[in-house]
Amino acid sequence: MGLRPSGAPAIMTTPTPAQTQPARGLHVITWGCQMNVYDSARMGDVLRPLGYQPVDAPDNADMIILNTCHIRDRAAEKVFSELGRLRLVKEARKACGQNTIIAVAGCVAQAEGQEILARAPYVDIVLGPQTYHRLPEMVARAARAGGAVIETDFPAEQKFDFLPDTQAPQTPGNYTAFLTIQEGCDKFCSFCVVPYTRGAESSRNVTSVLAEARRMAASGVRDISLLGQNVNAYHGEGPDGTIWNLAKLAYALAEIPGLSRIRYTTSHPRDMDGALIAAHRDLPQLMPFLHLPVQSGSDRILRAMNRGHTADEYRDIVRRLREARPDMALSSDFIVGHPGETDEDFEATMQLVRDIGFALAYSFKYSPRPGTPAAGAGMQVPEDVKDARLQALQHLLRTQQDAFNATLVGRSVPVLFTSRGRKPGQITGRSPWLQPIHVTGPESLIGQELCVHVTERLTNSLGGVLEERKVYA
Ligand code: 5AD
Ligand code: SF4
Numbered sequence: 001m002g003l004r005p006s007g008a009p010a011i012m013t014t015p016t017p018a019q020t021q022p023a024r025g026l027h028v029i030t031w032g033c034q035m036n037v038y039d040s041a042r043m044g045d046v047l048r049p050l051g052y053q054p055v056d057a058p059d060n061a062d063m064i065i066l067n068t069c070h071i072r073d074r075a076a077e078k079v080f081s082e083l084g085r086l087r088l089v090k091e092a093r094k095a096c097g098q099n100t101i102i103a104v105a106g107c108v109a110q111a112e113g114q115e116i117l118a119r120a121p122y123v124d125i126v127l128g129p130q131t132y133h134r135l136p137e138m139v140a141r142a143a144r145a146g147g148a149v150i151e152t153d154f155p156a157e158q159k160f161d162f163l164p165d166t167q168a169p170q171t172p173g174n175y176t177a178f179l180t181i182q183e184g185c186d187k188f189c190s191f192c193v194v195p196y197t198r199g200a201e202s203s204r205n206v207t208s209v210l211a212e213a214r215r216m217a218a219s220g221v222r223d224i225s226l227l228g229q230n231v232n233a234y235h236g237e238g239p240d241g242t243i244w245n246l247a248k249l250a251y252a253l254a255e256i257p258g259l260s261r262i263r264y265t266t267s268h269p270r271d272m273d274g275a276l277i278a279a280h281r282d283l284p285q286l287m288p289f290l291h292l293p294v295q296s297g298s299d300r301i302l303r304a305m306n307r308g309h310t311a312d313e314y315r316d317i318v319r320r321l322r323e324a325r326p327d328m329a330l331s332s333d334f335i336v337g338h339p340g341e342t343d344e345d346f347e348a349t350m351q352l353v354r355d356i357g358f359a360l361a362y363s364f365k366y367s368p369r370p371g372t373p374a375a376g377a378g379m380q381v382p383e384d385v386k387d388a389r390l391q392a393l394q395h396l397l398r399t400q401q402d403a404f405n406a407t408l409v410g411r412s413v414p415v416l417f418t419s420r421g422r423k424p425g426q427i428t429g430r431s432p433w434l435q436p437i438h439v440t441g442p443e444s445l446i447g448q449e450l451c452v453h454v455t456e457r458l459t460n461s462l463g464g465v466l467e468e469r470k471v472y473a
Helices: 034-050 075-095 106-119 129-145 206-218 246-253 274-282 299-304 311-324 343-356 383-408
Strands: 024-030 052-054 063-068 101-105 125-127 149-151 176-180 223-227 235-237 243-245 261-265 289-291 329-336 360-365 412-420 426-430 436-440 449-457 462-470
Touching: 024 034, 034 052, 034 063, 034 129, 034 176, 034 223, 063 075, 063 106, 075 101, 075 106, 101 106, 101 129, 106 125, 106 129, 125 129, 176 206, 206 223, 206 235, 206 246, 223 246, 243 246, 246 261, 246 274, 274 311, 299 343, 311 343, 329 343, 329 383, 343 383, 360 383, 383 449, 412 436, 412 462, 426 449, 436 449
Parallel strands: 024 052, 024 063, 063 101, 101 125, 125 149, 176 223, 223 261, 289 329, 329 360, 436 462
Antiparallel strands: 235 243, 412 426, 412 449, 426 436, 449 462
C-alpha cells in the first residue's frame, strides 16, 4: 500500500535552523507521504557526520535535497518547475563563489532519473529510495568530480542495515515519532507506481527496530507510528533467527516502558491476519484506529485493480477488528474512475462506505501513472464523470467523519499533549483516533497523557476541558 500523502497537496517540510552557524548548510524539501518525511530525516542523519546541518532557506544551503513523491498526477512537472527555481539559487551562490550540490531523491528520482539529468544538467545527484545510505559517498563523488552522480539501482544489500541510528526523534519535545520498519511492495495494484519505484518488499530486522523504538521512548516519545508501504506484511528477522510478523513485533514493542501508543501504516487488507487482529484485542497500546485502504467497493473493480480481495472480505476483516476492539475506527483510501468503473461499480463503493462508516478517508480521482497496467487499459473514465463521483463520495465521507467526531462529544478521551495550541493559554494533543484536541491548560502538561472531557466538535478537531485524572496513573 502506498503511504497516504499527508493531506491533499504535497506537504513541504523544512528542518529547523541550526542553533549555531553550521559548517555546511543542508536544506531538504520534502513532498509526499510520511515515509518521505522519515527518509528526509534519515538523509539528514547520514549527512551529519560530513558536517551538514539543517538550514531553513535554500540560499544558505551548500546542499539542497528535493525529496519527491510520484504517487499521483504531474509529479515530474512539479519537480522540473521546482528545479528551475533551485537553479537560480545555485547560480546566485556561484556568483558569490559558493558551491551548491543539488540532489533529487524519492520516487520521481527513481522513475525519471535519466530524464532529470538530461533536462536539468545542473542537478548533481539523483538517488532512489533504496540508496540513501550511499548519500555521503555520492556527495563526496559529486564534490570531487563536479559531474552528476546517478544512483537508482536497487542494491543487493539492505538499505536498513547501513543507516545510522536516527538522531532526529531524540530531540527533546518530540512525543510522537515515525519508525520505518518495512519498505517496498510486491502487490502490483493496477494503478500504482510503488512496486516500480520502491522496489520489492523488504523488512528491517527486529533487533534494530526494537533498538530504535527503545531510543525513541527513552528520549520521550510516547506515540510511535510504524511505517511501511505494506507495513502489515512485515516479516523481519528476529533475534532468534526466525521470521517475526507484525503481530509478534507489536507484542515486543508493547513491552517498552513509556511507549503508550503504537500505530502502523499503511496496511493491506490481504495481510490483515488473525494474529494481528488478536494483537488488537490483547494490547491496549495498539491504537484503535487503523488506516486500511480499500480503494473500491466493487468486486469487479477490485479484481481489475489486482487487489486480491473482495468487498465482503473487507467487510469481514472490519467486523473481526471491531469484535476484537470495539472502539476500533477505520480510515481508508478510495480511487474513483479506475478504468472500467461503471455507475453500478461506483454505487457499490458508496454502499461499502455506508456499511462500514469511516472515521476518516482520503479519496482520489484515478490518474494514469505511466508504466502501470491501468494506464494502458481501455475504458478510461471521462474526467467529468470522475469529478461527479469524487464529489459524491467525498460528501458522504465528510458526513461520516463529522458523525464520528460528534460521537466523542460528551465523552472522556485520553489525550497525549504534544504542543501549544493556536490560541494563547491553550495546549493541543491527539486522541487515540488522531483527532487534534484543544484545551485550556499550562504548557507544563505537554508530553503528558491526560483525560479530557470533550465538549465540542470543531471542523477538523475537538475542544474539551482537562479532567483531573492521568491516563496511566
Ligand atoms: N490514481 C489515483 N490515486 C492513486 N493512489 C495511488 N495511485 C493512484 C493513482 N494512480 C492513491 C491510492 C493509495 C493512495 C496512497 O494514493 O488510494 O492508497
Ligand atoms: Fe499499495 Fe497496491 Fe501500491 Fe502496493 S501496489 S503500494 S499494495 S496500492
